[in-house]
Amino acid sequence: MITFIPLTGFLGAGKTTTMTATALALQETGRKVAVITNDQGVELVDTKLVRSKLGSVAEVTGGCFCCKFEDLVEAVVALVDSDGVDVVIAEAVGSCTDLQATVVRPLRQYYGDSMVVAPLTTVVDPLRHLAFERAAQRAEPESDLSYLFRQQLTEADVIAVNKLDTIPAPRAETLLKDLAAQYPNATVVGYSATTGAGLEDLTDAWQAPATNQDVQLDIDYDRYAAAEAQLAWMNQELDLTSAVAGTGFDATAWAGTVLAGLSRWAQDDNAVIGHAKLTVELPDGDFAKLSCTQAGADPTCDRAAAAHAAAGRAVVNARVACEPEALDQAVTAAVKAADDSHQVVSSATAPVSFKPSYPRPVHRLAPAGA
Structure with missing residues (x-):
């Protein structure tokens, strides 16, 4: 019997880090674990990082699990058949919701004889949550993005507040209590996927019965689609070479300069x-991976390249609330600034940028007895 663990949560919440950390923790208990990454685009940056840490990894691209349901099932079957895994952890696109009806229930109904579906877990970044809360406290009209964020919390069996090491302990305690009061049907746990603190509480919560499986999310798909479309997706590949013959460039520093420039642009x-x-990625297979999840924030280095190199290949994934053309221009400007600063010559492919289309799930099942 396979255990399938579905993760959701807004962009930048740390789902991939959570998925990787919990997979490694479960492997230490004797389980054989695979993971599945997911996003609207292709050439996913996260997949490369996960593959550097785990042996069994798949990805579903070009849409969320709800719209790519058969692709998700095929990925699970392939992992089981090829690697003999007994646990699959899968992270949905960060701008997706309504997963109880479109993914969890269909998996239980159609594959329940061979699969146990764990409670649906929504991963939360505390700073992102506080930003949405401040807007609500100021009595601002609820934005489509805030609406999407709230729906992800409403349907959760488990609300997993990640990155607790980034906020003071008293604020963390208050946040956990507030979420428990606002969403009484959910189990609320706090942890840090980066440090590992509290991670066992999360994996323990996956053993409990699902609490929201009989609740039908009352969702306005037009608002949901508007929120998804507000976040432009951008994917670009670049070939990099050192501008100075006989010397290499610092791939980690170059990437950090690109993301720092993009962060400043978004803030402005x-x-x-x-x-x-x-x-x-460097010619010897080593690679650097950096990320940024908040306008004005410094980039986070998830993995540094060990040495300088004369050449490399870069991949950029970005989801930003703006027009695709504006995102293209911002990334181009950030890359040029990084090239100038680190004496690099970059040659880019044409950026693949778009707004996601209207979500059209393959299945949308009501609770049993509804």
Whole structure:
């Protein structure tokens, strides 16, 4: 019997880090674990990082699990058949919701004889949550993005507040209590996927019965689609070479300069960054991976390249609340600034940028007996 663990949560919440950390923790208990990454675009930066840490990894691209349901099932079957895994952890696109009806219930109904579906877990970034809360406290009209964020919390069996190491302990305690009061049907746990603190509480919560499986989310799909469309997706590949013959460039520093420039642009233009991620792969297979999840914030280095190199290949993934053309221009400007600063010559492919289309799930099942 396979255990399937579905993760959701807004962009930048740390789903991939959570998925990787919990997979490694479960492997230590003797389980054989695989993971599945997911996003609207292709050439996913996160997949490369996960593959550097785990042996069994798949991805579903070009849409969320709800709209790519058969692709998700095929990925699970392939992992089981090829690697003999007994646990699959899968992270949905960060701008997706309504997963109880479109993914969890269909999996239980159609594959329940061979699969146990764990409670649906919504991963939360405390700073992102506080930002949405401040807007509500100021009595501002609820934005479509805030609506999407709230729906992700409403349907959760488990609300997993990640990154507790980034806020003071008293604020963390208050946040956990407030979420428990606001969403009484959910189990609320706090942890840090980066440090590992509290991670066992999360994996323990996956053993409990699902609490929201009989609740039908009352969702306005037009608002949901508007929120998804507000966040432009951008994917670009770049070939990098050192501008100075006989010397290499610092791939980690170059990537950091690109994301720092994009972060400043988003702050100046009041553009919400869902996530911005960048990898630079070197000829020897080593790579750097950095990310940024908040306008004005410094990039986070998830993995540094060990040495300088004369050449490399970069991949940029970004979801930002702006027009695709504006995102293209911002990334181009940030790359040029990084090239000038680190003496690099970059040659880019044409950016693949778009707004996601209207979500059209393959299945949308009501609770049993409804």
